[in-house]
Amino acid sequence: MKVTANQYPQEAARVLREEPHVRDSVTGATLNFDNKRRQAYAEVDAETWRHWAEGVKNHVLSNLDRYLLEAEAKLQKNGVQVHWAEDADDARRIVADIARTGQVRKVVKAKTMVSEELGINPLLEGMGVEVLETDLGEYIIQLLKQPPSHIVGPAIHLNLEQIRQLFHERFQTPLDASPDHLAAVARKLLREGFLRADMGISGGNFVVAETGTLALIENEGNIRLSTSAPRIHVALVGLEKLLPRFSDLSVFLSLTARAATGQRLGTFVSLIQGPRQPGEPDGPEEVHVVFVDNGRSSVLADPEAWETLRCLRCAACLNACPVYRQTGGHAYGYVYSGPIGAILSPGLLGLEETKPLPYASSLCGACFQACPVRIPIPKLLLTWRNRAVEEGLTPRFEAAAIKGYALAMTQPWAYRLASRAVRFLPEKALDNTVVPVLKAWTEGRAGLKPSPKSFRQMWEDGEV
Amino acid sequence: MKVALFVTCLADQFFAEAGVAAVKLLRHLGCTVEFPQGQTCCGQPAYNAGYWAEARQVAEYTLGVFENAQYVVLPSGSCTTMLRAFYPELYREQPRMFARAEALSHKTFELAEFIVKVLGVSHLGQGLQGRRIAYHHGCHALRELGVKQEPLTLLRNAGAEIVDWAATEECCGFGGLFSVKLPEVALSMADRKLSTLPAQSQIDFLTSADGGCMLHLSGRIANRGLALAVRPLASVLWEATQ
Numbered sequence: 001m002k003v004t005a006n007q008y009p010q011e012a013a014r015v016l017r018e019e020p021h022v023r024d025s026v027t028g029a030t031l032n033f034d035n036k037r038r039q040a041y042a043e044v045d046a047e048t049w050r051h052w053a054e055g056v057k058n059h060v061l062s063n064l065d066r067y068l069l070e071a072e073a074k075l076q077k078n079g080v081q082v083h084w085a086e087d088a089d090d091a092r093r094i095v096a097d098i099a100r101t102g103q104v105r106k107v108v109k110a111k112t113m114v115s116e117e118l119g120i121n122p123l124l125e126g127m128g129v130e131v132l133e134t135d136l137g138e139y140i141i142q143l144l145k146q147p148p149s150h151i152v153g154p155a156i157h158l159n160l161e162q163i164r165q166l167f168h169e170r171f172q173t174p175l176d177a178s179p180d181h182l183a184a185v186a187r188k189l190l191r192e193g194f195l196r197a198d199m200g201i202s203g204g205n206f207v208v209a210e211t212g213t214l215a216l217i218e219n220e221g222n223i224r225l226s227t228s229a230p231r232i233h234v235a236l237v238g239l240e241k242l243l244p245r246f247s248d249l250s251v252f253l254s255l256t257a258r259a260a261t262g263q264r265l266g267t268f269v270s271l272i273q274g275p276r277q278p279g280e281p282d283g284p285e286e287v288h289v290v291f292v293d294n295g296r297s298s299v300l301a302d303p304e305a306w307e308t309l310r311c312l313r314c315a316a317c318l319n320a321c322p323v324y325r326q327t328g329g330h331a332y333g334y335v336y337s338g339p340i341g342a343i344l345s346p347g348l349l350g351l352e353e354t355k356p357l358p359y360a361s362s363l364c365g366a367c368f369q370a371c372p373v374r375i376p377i378p379k380l381l382l383t384w385r386n387r388a389v390e391e392g393l394t395p396r397f398e399a400a401a402i403k404g405y406a407l408a409m410t411q412p413w414a415y416r417l418a419s420r421a422v423r424f425l426p427e428k429a430l431d432n433t434v435v436p437v438l439k440a441w442t443e444g445r446a447g448l449k450p451s452p453k454s455f456r457q458m459w460e461d462g463e464v
Numbered sequence: 465m466k467v468a469l470f471v472t473c474l475a476d477q478f479f480a481e482a483g484v485a486a487v488k489l490l491r492h493l494g495c496t497v498e499f500p501q502g503q504t505c506c507g508q509p510a511y512n513a514g515y516w517a518e519a520r521q522v523a524e525y526t527l528g529v530f531e532n533a534q535y536v537v538l539p540s541g542s543c544t545t546m547l548r549a550f551y552p553e554l555y556r557e558q559p560r561m562f563a564r565a566e567a568l569s570h571k572t573f574e575l576a577e578f579i580v581k582v583l584g585v586s587h588l589g590q591g592l593q594g595r596r597i598a599y600h601h602g603c604h605a606l607r608e609l610g611v612k613q614e615p616l617t618l619l620r621n622a623g624a625e626i627v628d629w630a631a632t633e634e635c636c637g638f639g640g641l642f643s644v645k646l647p648e649v650a651l652s653m654a655d656r657k658l659s660t661l662p663a664q665s666q667i668d669f670l671t672s673a674d675g676g677c678m679l680h681l682s683g684r685i686a687n688r689g690l691a692l693a694v695r696p697l698a699s700v701l702w703e704a705t706q
Contacts, residue, residue: 013648023652322635326652360646362639362653363512365607379553385514394514402510406518409473409504410525422477440644444651445683448478455476455483459499464487 004333005345008356011331025159026149026328033153033319036262037370043264049255054374056252057310060242061300067209067242068291074212075289078274083290091118091292095201095234096127098288102232104129104198108190110216110223111135112203113151113313114236114292116335117348120201132193134222136186143170149329151315151336152260157328190222200226200284204237205256205312207289211246213273214289217256217266224268233272233284239291240300240309252312259372260314295348304383305347310373311340317367317377323360332357339367343380351384355393358384401437419457422450465583467495468533470526470572472543473505474675475696479539482675482696486539486575489702493583502529506546512640516554523551527564535582536572539698541605541673544574549608574605574673575698576615586617588704593623597700598667598692600657600681602674603635615673615697622704627667630660638680654684661692669693671700 004011015022060067072082085091095118099107107129109115121142124131133142137155140163141148148154155163160179167173167182171189174181202223206215214235216223227233243252249271257263276283300306318324318338329337334345334354342357358381361367367377388394408414441448458464467490471483487497507522526547530536538544551565579585597619605611616626637643637653644650658681661667670692672678682694 009646012646016648016652023656027656322637322653322656323646323649325656326649358514359642360649362603362635362637362642362650364603364635364639366603366635369607382512382514385512386516387514389514389516398513399515402513402515402518405505406507406510406515406521409507409522412502412504415473415504419477437644440647441683443647444687445680446686448679448683450477451480453480455471455480456499456501458480458484460501464484464499 003349003353005354005357007333008331008360012327015327015331021159022157022328023326026156027325029156030319030325037259037316040258040262049251050372050374053255053372056248057373061309071207071209071242078212080274080287080289085290085292087294088118091290092123094290095120098234099129106130106197107199107201108193108197108226109133110202110226111138112236113335114203114238134190134226139186150318151313194225194229197230199232200230201234202227204235204241206243206252207237207241208243208246213271215249216270219267221268224270228283231284232286234288236290236292239293239296255372256312256314259316299347307375308344308347310375312372314372316370320366320370339377343377346384351388419454465495466534468498468500468530468536470503470536470538472538472540475539479675479696482539482698485702486698492705493585500529506543508546509640511550520554523554527568530568537575537578539575540675541574541602544572545604545608547572574611576618577611580614587621588618590623591704591706595624596627596666596668597624598627598629598661598670600670600672600677601633602672602677605673618701627662631657636677636681638676643680654681664691669695671695671697673697
């Protein structure tokens with residue numbers, strides 16, 4: 001996927017200016033998700049679950065080499081073909097080989113963010129393979145040729161009117177069609193797609209090392225069909241997605257659903273144990289699991305950012321984030337948006353390409369409270385900001401201003417001088433446009449008005 | 465009880481009346497209030513912007529200013545968080561400084577929190593009878609310090625009604641550096657938060673413990689020509705005693 005994260009400030013401003021409906025759609029949907037998440041957490045001892053899940057994930061990440069090899073052995077024993085992709089090129093080559101060898105002409109895709117990360121759709125389309133996204137939201141944005149705007153709800157930025165218009169143009173549905181009607185039209189199309197496809201591509205919520213089980217959570221049934229109807233199933237799985245024991249699923253499946261959508265469990269949970277066995281009536285002939293690194297092992301080696309790899313991709317942090325809510329995900333310029341994107345993208349892509357993202361937060365802390373695996377997102381946002389400073393990636397005037405600030409704040413006389421100066425400035429100076437910071441402040445906010453006398457002055461004058 | 469007031473740079477410059485009210489209030493509750501005159505800013509602007517070397521300079525300076533205080537009280541949730549939570553964070557790898565930061569951390573309190581938790585006072589008086597107040601929770605006080613009920617208790621017990629505000633716990637969009645780095649997003653957040661307030665005729669004023677949030681919100685309110693007063697929590701709590 002093309003990365004445009006360095007355009008975040010301009011893009012965020014543009015979306016707010018030119019597409020105000022995005023803010024309304026995203027705010028409505030995320031507040032709904034977030035409320036349901038709160039209720040679903042309140043039903044269980046969420047604090048204990050979150051601490052436990054954090055611990056299990058930390059254990060996996062600390063022993064990832066061992067669990068990856070165990071998972072590979074178990075998957076192979078189950079008849080699954082295991083592939084290792086070091087980067088996106090590697091992964092694309094692997095998927096292309098599987099498609100070519102299997103003489104694949106039509107592919108159905110279950111929702112997978114890793115596939116977006118790797119650019120699988122353009123690859124297959126370039127090979128002349130027909131690709132059909134089967135998650136309803138993904139299907140809608142495929143029709144619009146847009147990337148996902150949210151990890152769980154990829155079309156979250158669109159409102160009903162826009163979808164009605166789209167379906168009217170493509171499928172001649174009435175302009176006032178009900179959501180059920182629209183879904184029925186898509187369902188018919190997608191069902192034909194499932195029956196004709198040679199290959200299904202999915203992601204993976206979890207791979208259990210102990211049993212070689214691939215676990216997938218969904219609500220529409222499209223993942224079940226994509227992974228069982230075509231003769232080949234390829235699962236693209238980030239290598240951090242492992243769980244040690246089958247029994248770990250009992251909490252992780254429910255915790256993920258609660259965090260993502262406020263459900264106790266996804267409507268469909270698929271636990272895939274390998275290809276069709278002799279005597280079984282259905283299921284794919286080949287199952288492939290592609291473990292994808294693509295920057296993850298360098299995140300794992302990072303003494304601070306490694307905690308990011310606990311992420312379950314539930315998007316609870318996006319739903320909780322008031323900054324994400326204003327613009328939706330496109331402005332972030334990469335497949336992973338919102339708070340998790342702001343700390344994951346710099347880890348996967350490097351800070352040079354993603355400089356503005358760690359600043360795309362007011363550090364309000366709502367993301368950390370929502371996160372089912374307690375990733376310290378605010379702390380890591382600050383860590384990335386600090387690295388931007390250390391690597392000299394921040395504007396020169398900012399660095400100079402902060403140095404001046406630190407000097408003034410460690411010299412009482414300098415602080416006093418600044419305090420006086422603020423009151424001697426002509427009224428307009430604080431209201432206006434010479435200093436960039438003040439200009440940014442006063443566009444949309446009334447100018448700053450200091451108290452007539454500072455508190456310190458009042459204290460020293462004996463007025464307190 | 466001896467209290468060192470850390471008025472914070474924002475209150476010093478922009479909400480001097482909040483500092484005065486905090487002093488009167490603490491004296492009224494039997495405290496001896498000191499104002500260590502070397503104090504400046506807590507260093508959060510530098511910390512928040514990622515300039516940790518500069519943040520440590522200011523932190524080390526401030527640690528010196530308040531080293532001998534029995535209690536440090538601030539009329540600000542965010543600056544309290546800087547001292548209590550982020551100073552130790554800054555010195556994770558420097559044991560000696562970490563110990564000093566921890567010592568300060570343990571004796572530092574936000575004003576309303578100090579009154580309720582340390583002084584054990586939850587009734588200030590009846591000075592807010594009939595007042596309808598919108599309370600803006602600063603994010604740091606709410607989520608980093610877990611201070612939520614203390615200010616509400618003090619306001620309610622003085623006769624105030626806290627109006628229902630759907631987005632009361634949502635960030636207003638200030639976020640320090642954030643408010644000038646991404647002004648369009650920050651303003652959109654303020655608008656969203658303000659849009660969930662009850663009608664202006666049902667609110668007497670908005671209050672908060674955080675100067676930054678108040679500058680941002682009141683600036684936006686004035687810019688949009690809304691008729692809603694914004695008053696520092698310390699001033700309102702002093703009024704509660706009257």
